Amino acid sequence: xxxxxxxxRTAFSLATATAIAAATGPAHAQTLELPQVSPAVDTAxxxxxxxxxxxxxxxxVRADDARALAELKTMTEIPAPPFKEKARAEYxxxxxxxxxxxxxxxxxxxxxxxxxxxxxxxPKLLVSAHLxxxxxEGTDVTVKxxxxxxxxxxxxxxTRGLAVLLSWLKVLNENNVRTVGDLVFVGNVGEEELGNxxxxxxxxxxxxxxxxxxxxxxGTGERVLTQGTGxxxxxxxxxxxxGHSFGAFGLPSAIHAMGRAIGKIGDVRTPADPKTTFTVxxxxxxxxxNAIAGDARMxxxxxxxxxxxxxxxEKQIMDAIAAGVAEENRRWSAAKGQEISFQTRQIGDRPAxxxxxxxxxVQSAVRVIKANSxxxxxxxxxxxxxxxxxxxxxxxIIIGSGGKSGGSxxxxxxxxxxxAYEGAQWGLTTVLxxxxxxxxxxxxxxxxxxxxxxxx
Numbered sequence: 001x002x003x004x005x006x007x008x009r010t011a012f013s014l015a016t017a018t019a020i021a022a023a024t025g026p027a028h029a030q031t032l033e034l035p036q037v038s039p040a041v042d043t044a045x046x047x048x049x050x051x052x053x054x055x056x057x058x059x060x061v062r063a064d065d066a067r068a069l070a071e072l073k074t075m076t077e078i079p080a081p082p083f084k085e086k087a088r089a090e091y092x093x094x095x096x097x098x099x100x101x102x103x104x105x106x107x108x109x110x111x112x113x114x115x116x117x118x119x120x121x122x123p124k125l126l127v128s129a130h131l132x133x134x135x136x137e138g139t140d141v142t143v144k145x146x147x148x149x150x151x152x153x154x155x156x157x158x159t160r161g162l163a164v165l166l167s168w169l170k171v172l173n174e175n176n177v178r179t180v181g182d183l184v185f186v187g188n189v190g191e192e193e194l195g196n197x198x199x200x201x202x203x204x205x206x207x208x209x210x211x212x213x214x215x216x217x218x219g220t221g222e223r224v225l226t227q228g229t230g231x232x233x234x235x236x237x238x239x240x241x242x243g244h245s246f247g248a249f250g251l252p253s254a255i256h257a258m259g260r261a262i263g264k265i266g267d268v269r270t271p272a273d274p275k276t277t278f279t280v281x282x283x284x285x286x287x288x289x290n291a292i293a294g295d296a297r298m299x300x301x302x303x304x305x306x307x308x309x310x311x312x313x314e315k316q317i318m319d320a321i322a323a324g325v326a327e328e329n330r331r332w333s334a335a336k337g338q339e340i341s342f343q344t345r346q347i348g349d350r351p352a353x354x355x356x357x358x359x360x361x362v363q364s365a366v367r368v369i370k371a372n373s374x375x376x377x378x379x380x381x382x383x384x385x386x387x388x389x390x391x392x393x394x395x396x397i398i399i400g401s402g403g404k405s406g407g408s409x410x411x412x413x414x415x416x417x418x419x420a421y422e423g424a425q426w427g428l429t430t431v432l433x434x435x436x437x438x439x440x441x442x443x444x445x446x447x448x449x450x451x452x453x454x455x456x
Contacts, residue, residue, distance in 0.1 A: 044442075064170060072159060079135075109198055127215075217398050224377060227379075228390040242292055243294075258296040
């Protein structure tokens with residue numbers, strides 16, 4: 001038997017795996033405990049919320065709700081399939097410029113970026129939502145309204161987030177708000193499907209001075225994502241001589257080898273904590289019902305809340321594939337040159353990571369939710385753009401964009417705009433506390449150690 005196993009890791013994964021292991025070990029339980037909000041964080045937000053400027057901003061976010069909803073419809077109807085987000089990026093950049101970010105541009109990876117400068121020597125906070133949707137080119141993205149809901153593919157995930165960012169920028173500039181820290185507004189590419197977080201990787205590669213990230217995804221606003229689920233995805237191809245099902249009977253089959261491999265993959269055991277999963281998501285191959293298959297292929301998704309468990313499960317799966325192929329070749333005593341071989345190609349790599357519950361960025365979001373929501377805040381995990389900064393040790397969270405939504409990743413996706421402005425208000429409150437407001441309060445988010453001083 002011969003086989004080629006191309007277990008490729010990106011440089012990002014190799015550079016971070018060791019560092020992540022210590023931060024994403026057994027402590028990553030499925031139940032994430034809410035942090036205690038420190039007196040300093042509570043006092044800072046109480047001071048912010050007592051200021052006339054803050055009250056005016058919150059009123060303006062609510063007043064902007066109808067306009068933001070109209071813009072949501074406009075952006076939803078601009079198709080943004082994976083790897084084809086350019087039209088939506090161009091629209092988003094044009095709006096950033098119209099709202100005062102004259103330096104807004106599309107970077108080399110396709111991200112739409114604009115920086116709102118602070119007063120100086122404060123933190124640099126990334127606020128982002130992703131441009132891409134899961135839907136292929138040609139999908140009808142017309143927004144339809146019925147029963148108080150808006151229906152369209154991608155309307156919640158994550159077009160609503162883009163609309164919220166533009167609303168924040170509008171009210172900040174109309175009220176001449178001077179934040180202490182910089183706000184980096186980003187509509188990024190590559191979050192969905194096989195985008196592999198390419199947009200967010202580029203942002204943190206090109207802007208190494210970012211101190212934290214607040215990303216926006218669908219949700220009413222009570223849940224805060226603090227844990228990044230890592231994933232590796234592989235395409236596996238099996239090849240052999242193939243032949244007529246009757247005349248060449250006795251040759252090994254690529255499809256049979258794949259089947260044996262899948263059976264052995266199904267026997268792999270994974271830990272419950274940290275949660276670690278796998279699936280063979282797609283299969284294909286062969287040319288005819290009466291032919292011994294000369295080729296076959298499958299795609300595997302492996303996920304975990306901790307990198308060591310991810311890598312261990314991946315090893316077991318690769319061993320299972322090799323064992324399945326070897327078993328098929330032994331079954332038919334395959335002669336040299338007639339064996340089944342296999343090759344793997346990595347098609348996805350999302351690093352695992354976590355923002356500790358006691359981090360000021362998490363405490364801030366929890367404090368704001370407690371002060372405004374009828375529901376208690378909760379922490380959650382998932383695979384999002386925040387995986388990238390978390391893996392780099394940069395504090396990051398994902399919060400809800402406001403409004404109820406459902407049917408994500410389906411053509412029946414919907415968004416209910418009732419009181420959606422509330423989530424937008426909570427998000428902006430969280431952000432303002434983190435970067436600070438001149439004349440009101442100092443920033444809670446600290447600049448990362450080792451950064452050069454900011455010059456203007």
